[in-house]
Amino acid sequence: MTHSRSGAPLAHAVVDIVGHPFHAIWTPEDGAVRAAGFATAADPGAERLIERFAQSDPGLAARGLAPAPAEGGAVVDALRAYAEGDTSAIDVIPVAQRETPFRGEVWRALRGVRAGEAVTYTELAGRAGRPSAVRAAASGCANNLVALIVPCHRIVRTDGGLGGYLFGVEVKERLLYHEGALR
Structure with a gap:
């Protein structure tokens, strides 16, 4: 699938999710989210996401x-529904990011991890078709550019610890509570 490299500016929006500003950037011609993530105290404008x-x-x-963020539309509506408790609403948002063959398998496996579920990096590697490639699966999580929608926050350590999260472990924990994976 080819995409025009010239054309309309990219659509974007900010939606409050679990008490944090969540930024999404997508191509308006196909509605595919290309980059998404949370603002942090160290990066309140999510400039690192854009970089x-x-x-x-x-x-x-x-x-x-x-010039202006989108106030509505399919992506914004799905993100708002998720924030309001319909945790499966983001499952229908199309995504696209540059991938290697295995990283693409990891990202597709991540999209198969449903809200309310938390799996280990080992389980993720197995779901991506390479059970021994645990470190490569973890690298796929670390390099995921479409956070939340490609739900790397649903991956935990084998010992039950939350592990890391680019936007902070506190955000990861709040997301897992929001989705019902933690009680």
């Missing part, structure tokens, strides 16, 4: 962002 996106796909990022 990571530009490093991953400079041509697409060169289109820039639309």
